[in-house]
Amino acid sequence: MDVRDLGEFGLIERLRRALGDAADERLVAGIGDDAAAWRAGGGYAVATTDTLVAGVHFLAGEVAWRDVGWKALAVNISDVAAMGATPSFALVTLCVPPDTSVEAMDELYAGLRECVDAYGVTVAGGDIVSSPVFTITVALSGDAVARGDGTPGLLRRGGARAGDAVAVTGPLGGSAGGLRVLTEGAGRTSAAERLVARHMRPRPRVDAGRAAVSAGAACAIDISDGLVQDLGHVCEASGLGADLWLDRVPLDEALVAVYPDDAQALAASGGEDYELIVVAPEDVLRRAEVMLGGPLAVIGVMRAGTGVRVLDARGREVRLPTRGWDHLARPESDA
Amino acid sequence: MDVRDLGEFGLIERLRRALGDAADERLVAGIGDDAAAWRAGGGYAVATTDTLVAGVHFLAGEVAWRDVGWKALAVNISDVAAMGATPSFALVTLCVPPDTSVEAMDELYAGLRECVDAYGVTVAGGDIVSSPVFTITVALSGDAVARGDGTPGLLRRGGARAGDAVAVTGPLGGSAGGLRVLTEGAGRTSAAERLVARHMRPRPRVDAGRAAVSAGAACAIDISDGLVQDLGHVCEASGLGADLWLDRVPLDEALVAVYPDDAQALAASGGEDYELIVVAPEDVLRRAEVMLGGPLAVIGVMRAGTGVRVLDARGREVRLPTRGWDHLARPESDA
Secondary structure (H helix, E strand, C coil): CEHHHHHHHHHHHHHHHHHCCCCCCCEEECCCCCCEEEEECCEEEEEEEEEEEECCCECCCCCCHHHHHHHHHHHHHHHHHHCCCEEEEEEEEEEECCCCEHHHHHHHHHHHHHHHHHHCCEEEEEEEEECCCCEEEEEEEEEECECCCCCECCCCCCCCCCCCEEEECCCECHHHHHHHHHHHCCCCCHHHHHHHHHHHCCCCCHHHHHHHHHHCCCEEEECCCCHHHHHHHHHHHHCCEEEEEHHHCCECHHHHHHCCCCHHHHHHHCCCCCCEEEEECHHHHHHHHHHHCCCCEEEEEEECCCEEEEECCCCCECCCCCCCCCCCCCHHHHC | CEHHHHHHHHHHHHHHHHHCCCCCCCEEECCCCCCEEEEECCEEEEEEEEEEEECCCECCCCCCHHHHHHHHHHHHHHHHHHCCCEEEEEEEEEEECCCCEHHHHHHHHHHHHHHHHHHCCEEEEEEEEECCCCEEEEEEEEEECECCCCCECCCCCCCCCCCCEEEECCCECHHHHHHHHHHHCCCCCHHHHHHHHHHHCCCCCHHHHHHHHHHCCCEEEECCCCHHHHHHHHHHHHCCEEEEEHHHCCECHHHHHHCCCCHHHHHHHCCCCCCEEEEECHHHHHHHHHHHCCCCEEEEEEECCCEEEEECCCCCECCCCCCCCCCCCCHHHHC
């Protein structure tokens, strides 16, 4: 058996079984959440890591190195945001083919710098090694506070309750549309360029995660694999099911302009939007909206049961063409 | 210009210039030390990351996956040890070719588990992605204490003073001997097997780093690039030079048995021993020895000036065949 039969989640589950039980008593969130978290001083330390591999996560000839630098850090900031924490210190690991141009690396650093400045993160170290394949891995630390009652001020995948509303922090599908522009070409209109920017320059929602914690929310996840799949992770971790009202999902404007027929499907399952799904009672969401100064779109509800039921405007169940993203699975197993 | 002209250290220096000045005021140690460190609660958080790439850092056909798992974590523990800190939580990132066997990954996890158990570390998360080249990256957090006077209880590369003694925590050269056994073959005698074990199963010196801090030491580095090169990093960071007495360098017994003629050169420049160089006044080293319950070998002294002068038993300067390890440099630039 090889790892593509097991898939990414199978391999993570096997790692969890092999290693997850040797837990330090300070650990609050371990393998299987957006980030790890442990007690540190009077609050909580949060840590996450994410990797971009050339040829797998981006095509070096078709995207700007500056965008790769931004994205490599931004996807990690998004995981910290999804915990309701504030990002602080980053370690950057580069696996570099020796014939890579120094100019390309300068551009990469410039993109990292733009993201560092935008989010107030400090690059504090890392590792640079030779490799046949360019890979950038960022490990990011963050801080979370304790709530008034002393419990961790963290948003967890497993923190949903039946009856909670499911909300998203912004319009979806733009990143998947941008990927499609890059791979299929679509005429580089300004709307198409906006989609590419959504794909390569995600804006993680640290503000929304923190507002959700302050408002009293306990559950969130960032949309990296795709709305339906990521909401499925919340269902699994919370031991619940969810109803998702497809017509309520806010659609990226540029996506509607460029791919009007597929916009809804791309928003539901496209992935890499790096908005947050926040799951909480309606009154908590309203408080979070006030703190955030902007709307959260309610798109569904948690219920007893399992899995995500996707419903159209008439309440009929919809089958979506793809479910989302598994980094290792054989394409045919993803039907 | 490509990155091999710049070399690993040139690329790190360029990263430091591009990103190093955007520093959070909590930062105590940034780019250019064994690990990053920042104030957290009443103490200090430490974080480091290190990568092993198949075909670059190990040959998948010739080493056991279990050993790769051990080593990937151990080299990070060594960086935390070199700061005088205690390792705590690890994030494990795997870049995996989809045709990798599940059995290989199970062995890798088992080796990680052995190292986790040996050092009391908790694997708290990570990332698994598809890649054409197997790569394992570990990011490791740790904790350091404040000293009695409120300053950080950390060992820094830049903490040496002129007149300080240079000590190592154990015999050297075994790992380089093991690499030579693996690449050249040497008849698999029990001594040769011990060398391979030194190469694939390094035992980082958390005990020695902590004892050094408790004794009042302020400077250490772990031996990853090679004794002379790593001591050179201390010289550079401390603005000093060092005299190294080659005949005092303790030699790995198995190394002397297998490669008697090259043992001294391999111990001086071979790398990957993951013992510590501790630089401190003699009385501090004696206190550390008592706490550690074992000897520290004094092999040199810090002096005004720059660079490492390697001296033989008669005080004559010795030129060594190689200087150490640069992951990206062209071979001819390493003369």
